Amino acid sequence: MNMISFPPRRSRGKVHVPTVTLAHGGGGKAMKDLIDDVFVGAFDNPLLAPLDDQARIDLLDLAQYGDRLAFTTDSFVVDPLIFPGGDIGKLAVCGTVNDLAVGGALPLYLSCAVIVEEGVPIDLLRQIAGSMAATAKDAGVKIVTGDTKVVNKGACDQMFITTTGVGVVAAGVELGAHRARPGDAVLVNGLLGDHGAAILGARGDMALRAPIESDCAPLQGLIARLLEAAPNTRFMRDPTRGGIATVLNEIAEASQLAIEIDEAATPLRDEVRGFCEILGLDPLYLANEGKIVAIAPPDEAAAAVDAMRAHPLGRQAAIIGHVMAGEPGRVAMRTIFGGRRIVDMLVGEQLPRIC
């Protein structure tokens, strides 16, 4: 590593009040103390430590990993902030890491911009920052720059986080939905819909308690194994909002091919199936935060599944369908019952049915 590191130029500040106030966003000592105490302490790395207005990254250092920069951003506004299997901090790191990784990039650096509502407990902020730090470590990325704003009560819902990520794509890795071909396999790395069901359950509006945890996880390791085993993988995407149904429609549209999936081969946890049955939801549209949909050529599909199954985040990987010549842009599903139905894009949000 050829990075210039500065020694910390002063001792770290500390917050001595229990909640965030507008003073913590005022630019003065209170704000410095908050940033020092909550974020710098947790994210601890030499690029962040000088607290300059930017992190400076050596180009030669980046170039050792590949020949293209990958760059992405995402905002996180999840309600509730803490849910079974994760919290907004873990989600904010995983989401951006996965957006880089599905493009074939090695995720390296993140920024973290936090908007906090006044009145939020400092300990909650510490917990979220701690969770971001732990997830970043797990994902092999560093949080090297950031920003904190405090807004009036009611101007945001406790806390919003935006993370921007930079990664490097290795030479020769070319991924794109348009590269799909008839006969290609459609793969997923495990059980679908856990995150969406966990969040809906945790919100409590449904008065339905289900033991479902979010699948929220950084996928760069699993994706690296997949690309080694199936170097001609055509395309990957993480099926977050809108679920796999939406991603499959996007792939079918971009490739101008048809996709058919098999309901019987689609991995779902019984708890998620039951949750959807009771509420009248379709698990194909539920969000995932630790899953990928990958399109692999037929001769590499089995190797891709094996490679994913060998990884802790891919134990239930499966081929769920195929790309086919057919009506361009059309996604269909062979149902468990033996029928066939169209799997279209969702119009709005999924709303529970009355009866």
Add this chain to the structure above:
Amino acid sequence: MKYVDEFRDRAKADVLIKAIERLLARMKRDETRPLQIMEVCGGHTHSIFRYGVEGMLPKSIELVHGPGCPVCVLPMGRVDDCIAIAERPEVIFATFGDAMRVPGSRKSLLQAKADGCDVRMVYSPMDALALARQNPAREVAFFGIGFETTMPSTALTVLQAEREGIENFSIFCNHITIVPTIKAILDSPDLRLDGFLGPGHVSMVIGDAPYEFIARYYRKPMVVAGFEPLDILQSIWMLLKQIDEGRCEIENQYARVAPAGGNAVALKAVAQVYELREFFEWRGLGSIDHSGVKIRDAYGRFDAERKFEVPNARIADPKSCQCGEVLKGVIKPWQCKVFGRACTPETPLGALMVSSEGACAAYYQYGGVKRGRDEAEASAA
């Protein structure tokens, strides 16, 4: 999953399909047109599309998707009334999820929420009553909607509110009854239906007896059906068997859930809280006599229509909509002039495009616009 997977068994489906084909082959019937079977309930429509049941049936059976989606048949004027109530600053307006997107003449509840109204999605009227308990300084109005399936739970909630002395709670009652509506369909001059799949969950409450007139006076058979795909196939087979044997009866395939006599406790609560309205307006079907209920005077203080002033305006369905003809099986959804063009699930013009249980929305989402048109063109050629 127990009690679910058994009813989605593919091998059993194959056996039933073969039995249906055998019956059709030996039946005496008018070969120039398909047998038209109406599933009255939107829940059936949803299952039929969700599992691709229609595509598994022989071409000589045509399923007509009936009026049994309460969200779909709600007229725009009633949605406007909801919004007028929701717009009052003291009101928390509680509703089932899928009623959120139904368009009024100005906006939907989803849009009203975005504009600052306090609209909350609940899963049961009891959740709305809990909101009233938690917010004694606010008025909680619950959007009571649905057929006899949801009617008892709303009635019991009113009775509970009375017992607890909760005064900041009311129901905006849009409950409707299925039997007068089936009768209106049977009375329509362009009717071609050969039989009905009866609404299983309505029957769980009201029993079989209210349908007797369908067999006796209109000479149409009905099988009260469950909602899993095997239930639907078996019910179709039972219906064909009746037609083949020249019988015309009300049979119950869904006996595991719907007892012949219905649910006495639920019926008692319904009778205690509601009375029939003289008429109720249906989107796509117009005004139908005695097809809706309102809250009795004795419980008038829980009636949002009395508590708040509502505009109560009648707003005509768009002229281009052919929902009524689709509902009666005269045309298929894709044969409507505006289907998939001006009328889509994003911007529904007609009732049947509104909820995922509506026939047009189901065709649009699960069947595809194009398939319908292709088949129509192929048969015209």
